[in-house]
Amino acid sequence: MHLLTEIIDLLSSSSPSLEDALFKAQVLAHRLGELDMKKWVTNELKGYPDRLSLPAYRVLPVTVMANLSNGVVRYSDQPLPMMGVDQRLRDKLETRRVSESIAVVAEWAKRDTDLAIVIAPEYFGHIKKGIDRSFEIERAWGKHSVGSMLQIVTEVRSRLLELALQVSDRIPQEPQPEAIRAVAQEVAVSEIFRNAVFGSNTTIVVGGGSIQGVTNNVTVNDLGSLVSALRAYGIQDADLEQLKQALVSDDTSDDVRNKKLGPSVRNWIGNMVAKAGAGAWEISVATAGGVLATAIASYYGFGGA
DSSP states (O other): OHHHHHHHHHHHSSSOOHHHHHHHHHHHHHHHTOHHHHHHHHHHHHOOSOGGGOOGGGEEEEEEEEEEEOSSOEEEEEEOOOTTSOHHHHHHHTEEEOOSOHHHHHHHHTTGGGOOEEOOGGGHHHHOTTSOTTOEEEEEEEEEOTTHHHHHHHHHHHHHHHHHHHHHHHOOSOOOGGGHHHHHHHTTHHHHHIIIIIOTTOEEEEETTEEEEEEOOOOTTOHHHHHHHHHTTTOOHHHHHHHHHHHHHTTTOHHHHTTSOOHHHHHHHHHHHHHHHHTSSSSOHHHHHHHHHHHHHHHHTSSOO
């Protein structure tokens, strides 16, 4: 297909134009009838409206830094120990979710070393627990590793190029306009998209033509990957420990053998959805159930709850 060739040429040139390639990919997704792909491309171009559904490559680890003083001695650019900080606050301060458009991220990549996340003074009392009590925090900020923004740009470029190359192998010739969507379904473009962009262990929950939640890197029977994926959605360690116990409790249940979620896990999901409704978990009720059921089903290795 001509569009695929143009996208590949744009991304593989010595001076790649990622934005132009994404605009062409948006047209391609529309012609193929691929809603997931169209949503991803649109989000990369305009920015992600839901920060909880960001792809894993847009979630960055952050080091909390500070200037400290006790009136006699002053230390600048010191990383703060965070082990004693409340887990929810620690997750908030040590993680940066980059939801801005790829054009903004690309501009940030040009001045990566100058970027900092300002931490408001009202947090200082909570984050000074690991330092000598005689010292006060003058200023605090979050700092991600150098090159993180450039890495996001590279990831988007690489994943889009991989997608275009794989689809071009499956659709080597230009199909008739009225047959394009049928051909896309025949060669499983949706599966190619998920594997190339989000990884082979990703499940995308689609509702009303939009992505409601993305669970990344949940490997079958790998509890660590399930815990990491759910923690990224803001689930606390105490709740994750209860999930582990529920999984053990359901291990020999008939429901699991019949590729259904067991009673203990279903009860845990119900409690978490209730927490979302009460505001104790910062995610919408509509998203909560789908995220949890999809992630756990991926852990078990079957398609749905």
